[in-house]
Amino acid sequence: MNNKYFTIQQAAEGVWGAVSVPGSGSLGNAAIIDLGDLTVVVDTTNLPQSGALLRHTAEQLTNKPVKYVVNTHFHGDHVNGNQEFRNSEFISTVWTRDLLSDMGEVNVDFMQQNIRKLIASLNALRSQQSDPHMLTEIDYDLSVQRALYDAIPSLCRVVPTITFDDKLVIQGTKRTIEVFSYGGGHSLSDAVVYIPEERTLIAGDLITNKTIPVMPYGNPYAWIRILKRIQKDLKIDTIVPGHGDVSNSDRITDVMRFLESTIAYVSRAATSGQAESCWLEQGVLEGYEDWHLPQYFRWNFRWLFNSMLVQNNR
Numbered sequence: 414m415n416n417k418y419f420t421i422q423q424a425a426e427g428v429w430g431a432v433s434v435p436g437s438g439s440l441g442n443a444a445i446i447d448l449g450d451l452t453v454v455v456d457t458t459n460l461p462q463s464g465a466l467l468r469h470t471a472e473q474l475t476n477k478p479v480k481y482v483v484n485t486h487f488h489g490d491h492v493n494g495n496q497e498f499r500n501s502e503f504i505s506t507v508w509t510r511d512l513l514s515d516m517g518e519v520n521v522d523f524m525q526q527n528i529r530k531l532i533a534s535l536n537a538l539r540s541q542q543s544d545p546h547m548l549t550e551i552d553y554d555l556s557v558q559r560a561l562y563d564a565i566p567s568l569c570r571v572v573p574t575i576t577f578d579d580k581l582v583i584q585g586t587k588r589t590i591e592v593f594s595y596g597g598g599h600s601l602s603d604a605v606v607y608i609p610e611e612r613t614l615i616a617g618d619l620i621t622n623k624t625i626p627v628m629p630y631g632n633p634y635a636w637i638r639i640l641k642r643i644q645k646d647l648k649i650d651t652i653v654p655g656h657g658d659v660s661n662s663d664r665i666t667d668v669m670r671f672l673e674s675t676i677a678y679v680s681r682a683a684t685s686g687q688a689e690s691c692w693l694e695q696g697v698l699e700g701y702e703d704w705h706l707p708q709y710f711r712w713n714f715r716w717l718f719n720s721m722l723v724q725n726n727r
């Protein structure tokens with residue numbers, strides 16, 4: 414069941430995580446759920462090729478075609494494989510549907526130009542690094558960006574047709590899933606999929622496992638509130654995170670602490686009067702140096718630092 418893009422990790426009876434192989438290009442995790450009479454896939458990874466293998470794996474594991482695909486949020490590493498699920502119905506929040514629809518047709522030149530810029534900045538960052546973990550992670554990122562660059566000409570957007578605001582329930586003969594949203598934290602609108610009988614949560618990027626959560630253009634304060642609600646409202650033994658291995662509910666606390674520490678650290682920086690560059694030289698926040706995607710910490714820092722400066726100057 415494993416392939417070059419992802420490994421299959423069983424989360425519970427009838428629930429599997431498709432966990433991205435670092436540097437393979439698939440980038441985002443996905444999940445497969447067997448509801449008995451129907452199959453649901455959650456997120457479709459970063460590339461059409463990995464999306465095609467995901468569909469094939471879901472059909473093999475459950476012996477059925479994929480009836481529904483849930484998109485947890487609009488980021489490319491969770492929706493770029495959508496086009497490979499031609500016979501499935503797509504589900505998302507109203508917001509996520511609108512965001513995907515507003516993006517319109519794929520603009521190949523524009524997207525490739527952005528990736529060329531990103532590759533150049535990753536190479537520049539790489540030349541200043543000596544830490545082996547950072548170098549490995551930047552190399553993974555470079556190969557992900559190159560794979561996406563090559564895939565862009567064949568990319569087409571698929572916009573969900575079934576939408577919900579707060580909650581949608583899909584009842585199968587063997588198990589039921591609850592798709593719901595507490596608003597946006599990581600992105601403008603984040604959905605999760607909960608399987609109550611299996612005490613399992615498919616979290617999208619609201620929860621990652623030992624991987625730096627991506628904060629720009631989200632709302633870290635709302636994100637913390639959402640995680641607190643998830644902890645309070647749901648009984649969870651197992652989590653399929655948006656990035657990293659299948660794990661347990663301790664990962665919720667990890668992400669919450671990360672967000673709180675980052676906010677505290679960046680607000681100290683923003684009131685210090687020192688330049689952004691002085692703080693960026695310090696590297697990744699202490700305690701998180703061994704997490705995956707360490708290069709995203711800089712992006713988080715810059716975004717939050719600048720939005721705090723704007724607020725302080727009001």
Ligand SMILES: [Zn+2]
Nearest residue numbers: 486488599618
């Ligand atoms: Zn994301």
